[in-house]
Amino acid sequence: xxxxxxxxxxxxxxxxxxxxxxxxxxxxxxGEIKASYYPLLSFRDSAYIQDIKNFEFHLxxxxxxxxxxxxxxxxxxxxxxxxxxxxxxxxxxxxxxxxNNYLDFAYMSIVYLLCSLKTRNLEDNICLSTIFGDNTQIVxxxxxxxxxxxxxxxxxxxxxxxxxxxxxxxxxxxxxxxIVKIIxxxxxxxxxxxxxxxxxxxxxxxYPLAVTEYDRFIILYQTIEILISKIFEVKxxxxxxxxxxxxxxxxxxxxxxDISKEKYRINLLFSNYSTVPIDYRDKLTNACxxxxxxxxxxxxxxxxxxxxKVRNRIVHSLYLLKSDYEVLLEKVNNRLLDAIVCIMITLxxx
Amino acid sequence: MKIISKIEDKKIKSQNLLxxxxxxxxxxxxxxxxxxxxxxxxxxxxxxxxxSLLRTDLIVGCVIPSIVLALQDCxxxxxxxxxxxxxxxxxxxxxxxxxxxxxxxxxxxxNDIEQLDYDKxxxxxxxxxxxxxxxxxxxxxxxxxxxxxxxxxxxxxxRHQIEMLYRDxxxxxxxxxxxxxxxxxxxxxxxNEFVFKNVIDGVNSFxxxxxxxxxxxxxxxxxxxxxxxxxxxxxESDVFEDYLSTYSLLFSKVRELSNNYCINEDDKYLHELxxxxxxxxxxxxxxxxxxxxxxxxxxxxxxxxxIISGFDDIKKSxxxxxxxxxxxxxxxxxxxxxxxxxxxxxxxxxxxxxFKYIYRFLFNPECDSYxxxxxxxxxxxxxxxxxx
Numbered sequence: 001x002x003x004x005x006x007x008x009x010x011x012x013x014x015x016x017x018x019x020x021x022x023x024x025x026x027x028x029x030x031g032e033i034k035a036s037y038y039p040l041l042s043f044r045d046s047a048y049i050q051d052i053k054n055f056e057f058h059l060x061x062x063x064x065x066x067x068x069x070x071x072x073x074x075x076x077x078x079x080x081x082x083x084x085x086x087x088x089x090x091x092x093x094x095x096x097x098x099x100n101n102y103l104d105f106a107y108m109s110i111v112y113l114l115c116s117l118k119t120r121n122l123e124d125n126i127c128l129s130t131i132f133g134d135n136t137q138i139v140x141x142x143x144x145x146x147x148x149x150x151x152x153x154x155x156x157x158x159x160x161x162x163x164x165x166x167x168x169x170x171x172x173x174x175x176x177x178x179i180v181k182i183i184x185x186x187x188x189x190x191x192x193x194x195x196x197x198x199x200x201x202x203x204x205x206x207y208p209l210a211v212t213e214y215d216r217f218i219i220l221y222q223t224i225e226i227l228i229s230k231i232f233e234v235k236x237x238x239x240x241x242x243x244x245x246x247x248x249x250x251x252x253x254x255x256x257x258d259i260s261k262e263k264y265r266i267n268l269l270f271s272n273y274s275t276v277p278i279d280y281r282d283k284l285t286n287a288c289x290x291x292x293x294x295x296x297x298x299x300x301x302x303x304x305x306x307x308x309k310v311r312n313r314i315v316h317s318l319y320l321l322k323s324d325y326e327v328l329l330e331k332v333n334n335r336l337l338d339a340i341v342c343i344m345i346t347l348x349x350x
Numbered sequence: 351m352k353i354i355s356k357i358e359d360k361k362i363k364s365q366n367l368l369x370x371x372x373x374x375x376x377x378x379x380x381x382x383x384x385x386x387x388x389x390x391x392x393x394x395x396x397x398x399x400x401x402s403l404l405r406t407d408l409i410v411g412c413v414i415p416s417i418v419l420a421l422q423d424c425x426x427x428x429x430x431x432x433x434x435x436x437x438x439x440x441x442x443x444x445x446x447x448x449x450x451x452x453x454x455x456x457x458x459x460x461n462d463i464e465q466l467d468y469d470k471x472x473x474x475x476x477x478x479x480x481x482x483x484x485x486x487x488x489x490x491x492x493x494x495x496x497x498x499x500x501x502x503x504x505x506x507x508x509r510h511q512i513e514m515l516y517r518d519x520x521x522x523x524x525x526x527x528x529x530x531x532x533x534x535x536x537x538x539x540x541x542n543e544f545v546f547k548n549v550i551d552g553v554n555s556f557x558x559x560x561x562x563x564x565x566x567x568x569x570x571x572x573x574x575x576x577x578x579x580x581x582x583x584x585x586e587s588d589v590f591e592d593y594l595s596t597y598s599l600l601f602s603k604v605r606e607l608s609n610n611y612c613i614n615e616d617d618k619y620l621h622e623l624x625x626x627x628x629x630x631x632x633x634x635x636x637x638x639x640x641x642x643x644x645x646x647x648x649x650x651x652x653x654x655x656x657i658i659s660g661f662d663d664i665k666k667s668x669x670x671x672x673x674x675x676x677x678x679x680x681x682x683x684x685x686x687x688x689x690x691x692x693x694x695x696x697x698x699x700x701x702x703x704x705f706k707y708i709y710r711f712l713f714n715p716e717c718d719s720y721x722x723x724x725x726x727x728x729x730x731x732x733x734x735x736x737x738x
Binding site for chain 1: 626691692693694695696697698701
């Protein structure tokens with residue numbers, strides 16, 4: 001079968017040689033065979049050769065992944081595809097080398113990657129991980145499965161990959177030691193699209209490019225600032241309506257004062273306008289308090305106060321922090337990212 | 351075909367003949383030579399224009415550089431008749447060391463002149479061609495010369511060349527080991543059958559002092575391989591046979607130490623082993639490319655550091671490997687391999703590295719774990735972990 005992706009130079013055609021599957025890479029215009037690719041994985045028995053148009057692919061970077069980090073992707077417990085390191089496509093040593101379902105997707109991924117090469121990159125011994133990078137991961141989705149999801153757009157779901165270290169450019173270092181075999185993708189909330197679209201951009205584009213933990217914290221907190229500014233807007237409009245009917249102007253003024261306070265709005269964000277699981281909140285609180293304690297500041301009981309205090313120390317009292325403050329700040333950042341992803345998935349500021 | 355001169359190549363201990371022939375005579379066996387060189391690289395695509403220029407030049411009678419050939423299993427050529435007889439009767443033993451692309455071009459030129467008149471055809475067929483022919487040459491001598499002649503040109507990896515040189519071992523038995531092709535299921539380690547490709551990987555790891563997969567080796571590494579071959583003095587002996595006989599000894603010894611034990615389901619539960627282990631028995635484990643390349647690289651490194659002088663020292667050490675009290679070392683090895691699998695960016699490379707460390711600890715007389723398999727397995731993993 002000949003496979004081609006619109007807009008690319010090459011066609012990939014499969015054939016059998018000595019009972020082994022090989023892929024010929026052909027120039028689309030001239031029909032000349034430019035190179036051959038000999039897969040290491042054994043596709044002979046499980047090659048489920050379909051039209052590549054039935055698949056959707058995305059490339060990500062993940063410095064945390066090892067060869068065996070081959071994961072199933074699901075939405076609402078329904079399988080939609082896989083994400084795996086490109087390195088796994090050229091190895092028979094990982095745990096999925098004989099898994100037929102993985103092999104089906106691996107084969108189509110190889111075809112996709114070969115189709116997307118440029119003629120000038122071709123050489124006799126093509127090594128996909130050398131061309132695309134050892135840290136590159138490929139998301140392979142099966143369209144007949146994703147078509148079952150209403151208004152499916154992968155861009156809405158890719159935010160939830162950030163927690164596992166997957167990013168389109170740059171690097172995100174995670175500290176999770178848990179072996180994850182299934183990733184349940186969740187869509188960004190359909191509410192408050194104006195602020196979420198911008199926050200999504202900040203997280204996906206700016207955060208992975210940050211170099212220091214200080215930078216990462218500032219960018220993450222920027223997301224919080226964007227969301228709580230929306231809360232201020234909404235609350236202010238509510239209060240403006242109440243002004244006509246209120247009898248107690250002192251109380252009214254107190255309410256204005258409250259919504260002006262950042263920590264008040266952070267509390268609303270975590271408690272009223274999104275759903276962040278208790279363990280995520282506790283972990284973030286503990287990480288913030290560890291940071292505060294190490295730098296000889298008092299701890300705080302609630303997540304909003306602890307986070308706000310960390311923010312203030314960094315913005316206003318950087319000179320007071322210990323020289324290695326970034327070690328514990330890294331843990332704060334990792335927990336904060338987890339919490340922000342949850343917020344963005346469940347956000348409903350009304 | 352006329353022998354013009356004969357000199358001895360003292361480096362590779364072989365004889366070198368300068369021979370004058372004609373294009374017509376060369377063409378009478380050129381197609382057979384190409385068949386012998388089927389493992390060599392295919393026709394170069396990128397320099398089409400250069401070779402097409404050469405093709406037209408040949409027709410008008412240009413002089414081209416000597417084509418270099420090697421005659422395998424040919425100890426003596428005393429006369430032109432001896433030479434002609436070899437070419438007539440043993441063409442399958444003639445290898446092109448340098449000049450494969452020129453050979454293709456000469457064949458193409460012959461096809462071109464079919465359309466020309468008789469005089470031009472005669473001019474072409476009678477034009478002189480020089481051949482440089484090595485005989486009384488062993489395989490590593492051939493490899494060494496190939497690498498030196500091909501350096502800087504469109505390259506072939508050393509691994510590829512080694513495979514080509516030893517292709518006639520495929521299917522044969524050597525020191526109790528049968529070499530089989532790499533078609534799945536063809537080689538049964540329990541019956542002392544090795545995949546030929548894995549042995550080639552191992553030999554190449556020894557020659558290149560590197561346990562990494564060789565197919566993607568940087569061609570520039572051919573230079574360091576040349577230096578390795580040159581320094582180790584391995585042209586004199588047949589490294590392939592030395593490697594295989596030593597490894598075969600190791601294979602038998604460690605199988606004996608394990609009593610040919612085979613991992614079962616109870617073992618997996620009791621000894622915290624994964625469902626899919628690296629190998630269920632020593633035979634499975636030691637017949638892998640990872641073990642063979644680790645061994646080759648380890649031995650090479652120890653020779654380089656003058657810890658040992660060669661394979662003979664390894665053979666003596668194999669005899670001394672002590673008998674462990676139990677089989678726990680096998681379980682520990684498998685657990686370590688599982689840890690490597692779950693934490694490595696490139697599992698195969700990491701496995702090779704671990705094997706290399708095991709063999710270095712096992713065969714280094716200066717180490718405490720010398721000839722002690724359980725200790726070597728443990729220390730090698732600690733070293734691997736520190737490096738990772």
